[in-house]
Amino acid sequence: MSQTKKSYVIRFANELNNFRSMEFNALASLYKLDFKFIEPISEKPFMIIETNDEAALLNVFNRIILATSLFECWVSSSDFDEFIDEVNNCTQIHNDYYRNCSFRIQVEAFGRKISQQQKIERIERLSGLPLKGKIRMINPDVTFYYMEYYGLNPNRQPEKPYQILFGKWITDSNRKLCSTFSLKTRKFIANTSMDATLSFLMANIAQININDIVYDPFVGSGSLLVSAAYFGAYVCGTDIDYPLLHGMIKPTRVGSQQRDDDESVHGNLKQYKLESRYIDVIAGDSSLPLFRNDIEFDAIITDPPYGIRESRERIGTKKSDPTVPIEYLDRHLPAKLQYKLDDIYNDLLNFSAQHLKPNGMVIFWAPYFKHFYKNNDYKNFKQQQQTQTLPQIDSLPKYDHQDPAIRFQHENLRLLSFGEQKLTKNCSRILVVMQKILK
Numbered sequence: 001m002s003q004t005k006k007s008y009v010i011r012f013a014n015e016l017n018n019f020r021s022m023e024f025n026a027l028a029s030l031y032k033l034d035f036k037f038i039e040p041i042s043e044k045p046f047m048i049i050e051t052n053d054e055a056a057l058l059n060v061f062n063r064i065i066l067a068t069s070l071f072e073c074w075v076s077s078s079d080f081d082e083f084i085d086e087v088n089n090c091t092q093i094h095n096d097y098y099r100n101c102s103f104r105i106q107v108e109a110f111g112r113k114i115s116q117q118q119k120i121e122r123i124e125r126l127s128g129l130p131l132k133g134k135i136r137m138i139n140p141d142v143t144f145y146y147m148e149y150y151g152l153n154p155n156r157q158p159e160k161p162y163q164i165l166f167g168k169w170i171t172d173s174n175r176k177l178c179s180t181f182s183l184k185t186r187k188f189i190a191n192t193s194m195d196a197t198l199s200f201l202m203a204n205i206a207q208i209n210i211n212d213i214v215y216d217p218f219v220g221s222g223s224l225l226v227s228a229a230y231f232g233a234y235v236c237g238t239d240i241d242y243p244l245l246h247g248m249i250k251p252t253r254v255g256s257q258q259r260d261d262d263e264s265v266h267g268n269l270k271q272y273k274l275e276s277r278y279i280d281v282i283a284g285d286s287s288l289p290l291f292r293n294d295i296e297f298d299a300i301i302t303d304p305p306y307g308i309r310e311s312r313e314r315i316g317t318k319k320s321d322p323t324v325p326i327e328y329l330d331r332h333l334p335a336k337l338q339y340k341l342d343d344i345y346n347d348l349l350n351f352s353a354q355h356l357k358p359n360g361m362v363i364f365w366a367p368y369f370k371h372f373y374k375n376n377d378y379k380n381f382k383q384q385q386q387t388q389t390l391p392q393i394d395s396l397p398k399y400d401h402q403d404p405a406i407r408f409q410h411e412n413l414r415l416l417s418f419g420e421q422k423l424t425k426n427c428s429r430i431l432v433v434m435q436k437i438l439k
């Protein structure tokens with residue numbers, strides 16, 4: 001590992017920007033990447049770090065979903081006119097290898113469209129560099145990377161870029177996983193299957209590692225198990241929906257009349273040759289104790305039901321159910337009760353505190369309603385609800401604070417990170433990561 005320190009640019013995809021730092025920091029921690037921010041994660045489509053551990057950085061890059069490419073940063077300039085001088089003065093360009101190798105120059109602009117002709121002009125500006133090797137568009141020894149950054153406001157594009165980056169391309173990320181594992185070609189999906197990008201993102205943020213045992217207490221069609229299994233975990237889950245787990249619902253694909261036998265969580269893992277990682281799925285109610293106390297998981301990764309596209313249910317006795325004779329009420333199982341959001345999260349945290357290994361992670365989504373929190377005033381919300389069409393109070397969490405550090409608390413779990421994904425103007429969901437600690 002004892003290399004000299006180098007600067008690297010990490011180019012992000014323009015997607016799920018709120019989760020960039022959660023993912024990068026989680027993978028950096030998993031692969032013990034010792035680094036320093038030169039330009040930290042911001043709204044820009046890139047960040048710059050410094051490290052002497054390129055091997056660990058490549059491990060991060062092999063998994064990262066929200067980045068597209070990695071390159072060595074030789075020059076970062078804010079002056080278009082001085083840029084060429086800065087490249088000429090950088091030490092790397094005078095290295096014998098780079099002076100004599102075959103090469104090509106890849107040009108990119110962010111925040112402004114530049115034509116093919118303008119790209120060629122940029123390359124011509126670089127023609128004074130001391131590069132003596134052959135230009136080779138296919139399989140060159142080195143690809144140099146030139147990027148102009150024009151800011152994020154498409155209505156106010158400056159004449160000259162705010163920043164120009166130049167360096168050596170190292171690798172692209174593994175984002176093609178998102179299309180390889182797309183739900184469009186997935187054997188078995190359900191109403192709320194998690195898409196491939198978010199599933200891989202969650203597995204990365206949860207730092208799923210080879211041979212981990214991973215559990216999803218609201219497993220549905222098992223999308224989160226697929227990504228965990230891809231990273232080498234053994235996976236299992238629970239869902240209350242017996243027909244869903246046992247292939248008794250309508251077929252996944254529109255137009256097909258009959259379900260295939262392997263339209264199941266197991267079938268999904270088989271589709272991707274990950275069946276050796278499948279433990280099992282249990283039809284059961286995650287509000288009830290299902291496991292012996294000594295069963296432990298490395299990670300719990302889940303998307304609980306919020307009651308928007310799927311019902312929130314748990315098994316229980318409805319004392320007031322008039323259809324059940326009074327003498328049977330005590331033993332009346334299973335009647336379905338509404339599973340309140342507060343209870344879902346309390347149960348999930350208690351379960352995680354009991355069944356995670358020390359330092360194990362639980363990662364989950366929780367809904368976040370803006371108009372409820374805007375005034376940060378629960379009483380006010382209750383009054384408004386009498387006069388306006390707002391969601392039923394019971395369908396909302398019973399807390400008047402949006403801060404996950406207050407909303408999600410357990411003495412044996414500590415909040416590691418969280419990020420928000422906007423769904424509509426007033427409604428978001430937050431991804432929360434907590435880690436088991438021993439007191």
Ligand SMILES: C[S@@+](CC[C@H](N)C(=O)[O-])C[C@H]1O[C@@H](n2cnc3c(N)ncnc32)[C@H](O)[C@@H]1O
Nearest residue numbers: 193194218220221222223239240241285286313
């Ligand atoms: C948001 S979906 C999960 C989707 C899943 N991540 C996937 O990719 O298909 C929530 C799941 O929780 C299940 N569920 C609802 N109440 C439950 C309970 N009490 N115990 C276990 N599962 C429950 C629902 O049947 C539904 O499949």
